[in-house]
Amino acid sequence: MKTQDYLDLENEYGAHNYKPLDVVLTRGEGVWVWDVDGKKYLDCLAAYSAVNQGHCHPEIMKTMMDQARKLTLTSRAFRNDQLGYFYKEICELTRSHKVLPMNSGAEAVETVIKAVRKWSYQVKGIPEDKAEIIVCANNFHGRTITIVGFSTDPTARSGFGPFTPGFKIIPFGDADALEAAITPNTAGFLVEPIQGEAGVIIPPDGYLKAAREICDRHNVVLILDEIQTGLGRTGRLLAEAHEGIEADLTLVGKALSGGFYPVSAVLSNKEVMDVLQPGEHGSTFGGNPLACAIARTAMRVLMEEKMIENADEMGNYFLAGLKKIQNPLVKEVRGRGLMIAMELVPEAGGARQFCYQLADRGILCKETHENTIRFAPPLVISKEDVDWALEQIDGIF
Structure with missing residues (x-):
């Protein structure tokens, strides 16, 4: 079968809740993937960071x-013989006290x-059914009814109400707005250290540190x-490390699986x-037990193979190379580690066309919020791979 045959199958039998690029992949190794027609691509999305360790890592496999x-x-x-070890190893790695796996x-x-x-009712003393959780505009935390209810993305919300109450939305990166939004019924503040789906939006320096202090002061x-x-x-185990803070609760997933199995x-x-x-x-x-065993190895190879250090070094190198590209269609290049975005001006006509041009040159990436291209390859990417990617990206701009 050829690419079009697979596209026809999907279009006939599948729900149309995604709009992927028309590339049908069949094999992956490290930072590289191959389509059903045999073409090789550098993966610059890494399954939205679920494949940080690279495709089909041999030890995780x-x-x-x-x-x-x-x-x-x-x-x-x-009980099973993997769960306790998983608890211990992830808590030691992240300096956490307790873990709940999903x-x-x-x-x-x-x-x-x-x-x-529940903590806010039993421990903080908020009246039953009055708890509020503060979230940020342009957040992305998932697709369930409750989560899309506190999204500000019309596409995520439209047609899915009524929504779960109890959430208050403030601007991202604004510590004063956080302080002003807190009431005696505020239980928590849920925030992404960097807003990925919004287009790799990095908050001002000191924002997370200020949020930590404000949350402490108001319990x-x-x-x-x-x-x-x-x-x-x-380029850090957790992004909170860039500001030297620790969250009370941290959500991890995606790369915890190494790309093999949801965890x-x-x-x-x-004590929540x-x-x-x-x-x-x-x-x-x-x-x-399967998820726990996989997660244990996914964490171990991340550390033993110094992938985090490589993400920091190659991320800085990749970002610097992208910033050298001179083109009036490029509004801004920003990023941290190997989480990088190239935002285009509206006059560029949208980022998707450029993603197709890059695919023609052997690079897979995806647009977000219409005008932004994200570059987020597996953390095992080499300098030679980055140089080749920069050559292709420069070629279309």
Whole structure:
């Protein structure tokens, strides 16, 4: 079958809730992927940072195969021999006290909302059903009904109401707005350290540190959604490290799987998790032995192979190279680590056409918010790979 045959199958039988580039991939290794027609591409999206360790990392693959031969699922009705090790290793790596495992990023967000609300009633003393969680405009935390209810993206919200109450939206990067929004009923502040889906929007220096101080002063739980920024993407294990703070609750996912199997987690540095009692929250697949084994190896290779250090070095190199491209269609290049965006002026006619031109040259990336191209390759990318990518990007601009 050729590319068009696969496109025809998808169009006939699949829901049309995505608009991917018309590239049909069949194989991947490291930073490279191949389509069904045999063409090779440099992956500059890394499955939205779920493949930080590179495609089909051999050690993670071996772990998956070994564990799949032994035991894949018990449910949480019983214990398994991987869960305790996963708890210990992720807590030690991230300096956390407790962890609650789930499967997807959206599930982790839903989990933290439930936990923080219950903590606010039982510990902080907010009246029942009055808890508020502050979020930021242009956020992206997932696609569930509750989450899209506090989105400001019309595409995410339109036609899906009514929505869950209890959320207050403020501008991103504005510490004064956070202070002003807090009331006696404020339970938590949920924020991305860098807004990825909004176009790699980096807040002003000192913003997270100010948010940490404000939350401390008002006994508000600081929740950082590091599902995309965490586990090395920004050149640090967690993006919070750029400002030397620690969140009360941290959400991780995506790269926790190494790209092999869905796994996410809520990490707690405050006694929020203690409010959850048996039967109040759970997941059939959350914390299963296959996921735990994979996550353990995904974290280990991230550290042992110094992928985070490479993300910092190659990210700075990639960003500097992009900034040298001179073209009036380019409005701004920004990024941190290997989380980089090139924003185009509206007169460019949209970023998607440039993503197709890059695909023709062997680079896969994706537009966001119409005018922005994101570059986020696996953290194993080499200087030679970056040089080649810069040559192709410069060629179309």
